[in-house]
Amino acid sequence: MSDYGDSDYDMGGSDAYSSGGDDFSYSGDEAEASSPVAKGAKKSFVVLDKEELRERLGAGVSQVVELLCISDAEATRALRFYKWDLTKLQEEWFADPEAVQVKVGLVDEQPSTRRKEEVCKICFESFSVQDMACARCKHYYCKDCWRGYIHTSIESGPFCLDLRCPDPECKAAVPRRVITAVVDAAHQERYDDFAINSFVDDQRQIVWCPAPDCQNAVMSMHDQLGVAQDIFCRCGNAFCFNCKEEAHRPVDCDTVRKWMIKNSAESENLNWILANTKPCPKCTRPIEKNQGCMHMTCSQCRHEFCWLCEGSWAEHGERTGGFYNCNRYKRAVDKGEVDEQEQRRQHARQSLERYMHYWQRWAENDTSRKRALRQMEAFKSETQELISEYTATPVSQLRFITDAWMQVVHCRRILKWTYATAFYAFADPVNATKEAKARLAQHQEFFEFNQGQAEHYLEKLHGQVEKQLNTFVRPPPSPPEGEAAAAGSEAAGPSGRDQQGWAKFREQLIGLTDVTRIHFEKLVNEFEKGLDEALKEYDVPMAQASTSAAAATAAAAAAEEAAAAKAKAAGKAPADSRRITRASKRRQGPVDQEQAAIEHEAGYWQCSHCTYANEAMDSQECELCSQPRGATR
Amino acid sequence: MSRSPTAVAQRRIQSELRDWLQHPPDGCKLVQYEDLRTWVIQLLGPESPCQPQLYTGQTFHLRILFSERYPLEPPEVTFLPPSPVHPHIYTNGHICLDILYDGHNGGWSPALTINKVALSLRSMLASNTDNRRPPGDADYCARMRGRSPKETRWEFEDDSV
Numbered sequence: 091m092s093d094y095g096d097s098d099y100d101m102g103g104s105d106a107y108s109s110g111g112d113d114f115s116y117s118g119d120e121a122e123a124s125s126p127v128a129k130g131a132k133k134s135f136v137v138l139d140k141e142e143l144r145e146r147l148g149a150g151v152s153q154v155v156e157l158l159c160i161s162d163a164e165a166t167r168a169l170r171f172y173k174w175d176l177t178k179l180q181e182e183w184f185a186d187p188e189a190v191q192v193k194v195g196l197v198d199e200q201p202s203t204r205r206k207e208e209v210c211k212i213c214f215e216s217f218s219v220q221d222m223a224c225a226r227c228k229h230y231y232c233k234d235c236w237r238g239y240i241h242t243s244i245e246s247g248p249f250c251l252d253l254r255c256p257d258p259e260c261k262a263a264v265p266r267r268v269i270t271a272v273v274d275a276a277h278q279e280r281y282d283d284f285a286i287n288s289f290v291d292d293q294r295q296i297v298w299c300p301a302p303d304c305q306n307a308v309m310s311m312h313d314q315l316g317v318a319q320d321i322f323c324r325c326g327n328a329f330c331f332n333c334k335e336e337a338h339r340p341v342d343c344d345t346v347r348k349w350m351i352k353n354s355a356e357s358e359n360l361n362w363i364l365a366n367t368k369p370c371p372k373c374t375r376p377i378e379k380n381q382g383c384m385h386m387t388c389s390q391c392r393h394e395f396c397w398l399c400e401g402s403w404a405e406h407g408e409r410t411g412g413f414y415n416c417n418r419y420k421r422a423v424d425k426g427e428v429d430e431q432e433q434r435r436q437h438a439r440q441s442l443e444r445y446m447h448y449w450q451r452w453a454e455n456d457t458s459r460k461r462a463l464r465q466m467e468a469f470k471s472e473t474q475e476l477i478s479e480y481t482a483t484p485v486s487q488l489r490f491i492t493d494a495w496m497q498v499v500h501c502r503r504i505l506k507w508t509y510a511t512a513f514y515a516f517a518d519p520v521n522a523t524k525e526a527k528a529r530l531a532q533h534q535e536f537f538e539f540n541q542g543q544a545e546h547y548l549e550k551l552h553g554q555v556e557k558q559l560n561t562f563v564r565p566p567p568s569p570p571e572g573e574a575a576a577a578g579s580e581a582a583g584p585s586g587r588d589q590q591g592w593a594k595f596r597e598q599l600i601g602l603t604d605v606t607r608i609h610f611e612k613l614v615n616e617f618e619k620g621l622d623e624a625l626k627e628y629d630v631p632m633a634q635a636s637t638s639a640a641a642a643t644a645a646a647a648a649a650e651e652a653a654a655a656k657a658k659a660a661g662k663a664p665a666d667s668r669r670i671t672r673a674s675k676r677r678q679g680p681v682d683q684e685q686a687a688i689e690h691e692a693g694y695w696q697c698s699h700c701t702y703a704n705e706a707m708d709s710q711e712c713e714l715c716s717q718p719r720g721a722t723r
Numbered sequence: 724m725s726r727s728p729t730a731v732a733q734r735r736i737q738s739e740l741r742d743w744l745q746h747p748p749d750g751c752k753l754v755q756y757e758d759l760r761t762w763v764i765q766l767l768g769p770e771s772p773c774q775p776q777l778y779t780g781q782t783f784h785l786r787i788l789f790s791e792r793y794p795l796e797p798p799e800v801t802f803l804p805p806s807p808v809h810p811h812i813y814t815n816g817h818i819c820l821d822i823l824y825d826g827h828n829g830g831w832s833p834a835l836t837i838n839k840v841a842l843s844l845r846s847m848l849a850s851n852t853d854n855r856r857p858p859g860d861a862d863y864c865a866r867m868r869g870r871s872p873k874e875t876r877w878e879f880e881d882d883s884v
């Protein structure tokens with residue numbers, strides 16, 4: 091996977107993550123609802139384009155100019171010397187101004203010449219003093235020589251920012267007014283760029299966005315630098331502030347680095363997995379995976395299976411009550427007695443198998459994410475217009491589809507990294523006590539359960555936005571003869587039935603996007619909190635929980651109850667239900683006949699827990715989350 | 724109206740030549756300046772204020788090559804063989820002295836003149852007591868065969884030997 095790290099986020103100059111404001115803060119207003127990250131996350135970084143950097147730099151310089159009564163060039167130099175740390179500069183200046191002046195090369199103002207003419211010390215010709223310029227030192231040079239001197243310095247690199255008077259004995263800073271008076275526009279721009287680069291490169295809390303074509307910088311307000319922080323640049327690139335790799339929350343930078351090194355070391359072994367075709371597990375017809383979601387349907391025998399584990403898709407569904415299950419790594423059971431050599435071989439094979447398990451899921455999710463990005467771009471540039479036309483919906487109201495795509499991209503990335511981290515976190519502990527092993531197994535079970543749940547919703551969302559959406563990319567069927575005449579101008583619009591399907595699709599997608607976000611936030615938070623902590627909070631006797639899915643389900647249900655109860659006690663609704671309340675506001679109120687009529691009309695009922703639009707009109711249980719119909723939590 | 728660099732270089736070299744001929748620096752003699760772009764200066768080995776007298780009575784020859792961008796660009800200054808034995812002077816005549824080079828650690832300034840350069844070199848000889856070549860002299864000379872010292876990435880020491 092040597093191509094890892096190439097920024098696929100900058101395709102088509104996407105404004106995927108830009109959500110109106112510069113500051114990546116979530117005030118909860120609708121304009122920012124498109125972010126894949128949960129609202130309420132505290133503002134922790136700012137994206138700055140070149141103009142904004144220039145403004146900030148200028149503001150810093152002006153502050154020093156006013157405070158210390160020095161020229162702008164001297165202020166820039168002093169700030170550069172103290173790595174743009176105004177506080178430090180100020181402290182040292184007031185403690186010992188002369189020492190600082192010597193350090194940054196500030197000289198006393200010298201008296202101006204009394205003569206009308208001076209000899210330029212570079213070209214050795216005489217000029218009227220009006221046609222010359224000088225720094226505080228009053229060493230005069232003609233403007234042509236200044237230009238040559240400054241241009242040469244700018245051409246030789248960023249040290250032009252510390253430019254001194256040409257006199258070999260003199261340390262006076264060349265004032266900005268001299269620079270701007272003589273240099274041409276191209277050199278001025280380079281000079282300004284050097285200043286901005288220095289402003290970014292010399293400060294620990296500002297970094298450049300690593301996307302190849304992006305000129306933005308990001309300032310972190312995180313109180314702790316040197317740890318992983320996900321950044322979403324306005325160009326669409328998502329990267330880690332600390333290690334500049336792709337964003338990798340909730341995994342720490344070290345794990346990411348270790349994992350990438352491991353992958354390149356194992357690349358030979360991995361090649362065979364890279365093949366994009368697999369035989370259908372039922373009819374063995376080769377199947378190519380050309381979509382992002384893992385739910386495959388064989389075009390020959392219509393067998394539905396999971397791309398990752400090749401198991402039947404039915405076993406992945408909520409119908410069986412088993413939840414998404416193929417994220418779990420199950421070690422092959424040793425059979426019978428084997429000699430020592432065979433044991434070693436087995437062990438080696440197992441450790442490779444174990445790695446393969448995690449790597450394959452990591453890589454598949456990465457591929458999926460990249461494809462989703464491309465599909466999102468294609469949607470924005472091509473499909474959007476068509477859908478708008480066919481469904482008679484203004485483009486501005488199709489934002490929910492982009493939101494869904496972004497959620498998919500975001501979650502695929504998180505999911506991908508949870509596999510890398512699980513590989514390390516749940517490795518067989520060497521020389522561990524029985525209790526430690528049991529605790530680890532418990533952690534793994536808890537984590538995998540939540541990961542499986544999150545994955546389950548993501549697959550659902552991905553399938554919906556990838557496959558269902560396509561059914562709206564064709565013109566609606568024209569109404570039957572005769573009706574057309576009666577309907578008049580409406581004949582051009584979509585039929586009522588199609589409109590219904592569209593509304594349902596919309597409701598479902600919005601609901602799924604929300605639910606998926608909630609589950610991934612939960613997964614990330616638990617991991618960041620530490621699984622021990624997360625488990626304790628839920629106060630669930632996981633130790634007694636067996637490996638059966640039923641037990642895990644019960645545990646999770648209990649966990650949710652506990653969380654809800656805790657939140658209620660704290661006087662606020664749990665995050666989940668609060669969000670859902672917002673999403674389903676339209677459907678609130680007494681469940682009366684009117685409600686039933688609306689549902690009947692729509693052809694589905696919406697789950698009050700997860701907002702899923704259920705088609706089975708007489709079912710009393712949500713198809714997606716299994717909560718009873720009409721239950722309010 | 725801006726002047727062409729070549730014209731500036733031409734006039735500047737002419738003025739420096741005029742100054743030099745009127746007030747030549749101590750122990751220095753201009754022995755060649757026919758095409759104006761190449762000067763050869765004879766340097767009289769200075770008397771040292773301390774023992775041992777390494778260069779007394781010897782003469783050396785400095786070659787100065789001016790570029791078209793002089794004085795914004797430093798001249799190329801080398802000793803013609805045999806060069807003085809000195810820890811900052813290589814057998815091939817290349818000199819490790821910051822004022823001869825530009826770039827961020829170089830000390831060249833367009834306000835410097837050949838007069839000042841020649842004086843600096845003489846004092847560099849006068850203050851030396853170490854009768855040896857720079858470390859890696861043979862390797863360096865083999866590597867740099869026929870190339871300009873301006874192509875070298877110099878690291879200058881802080882002391883002014």
Ligand SMILES: [Zn+2]
Binds near residue numbers: 210213214215231234
């Ligand atoms: Zn001049």
Ligand SMILES: [Zn+2]
Binds near residue numbers: 228229255260261
């Ligand atoms: Zn000066």
Ligand SMILES: [Zn+2]
Binds near residue numbers: 300301304305
């Ligand atoms: Zn960017």
Ligand SMILES: [Zn+2]
Binds near residue numbers: 343
């Ligand atoms: Zn990182």
Ligand SMILES: [Zn+2]
Binds near residue numbers: 371372374
């Ligand atoms: Zn098949």
Ligand SMILES: [Zn+2]
Binds near residue numbers: 396399406
């Ligand atoms: Zn599976």
Ligand SMILES: [Zn+2]
Binds near residue numbers: 713716
């Ligand atoms: Zn539901």
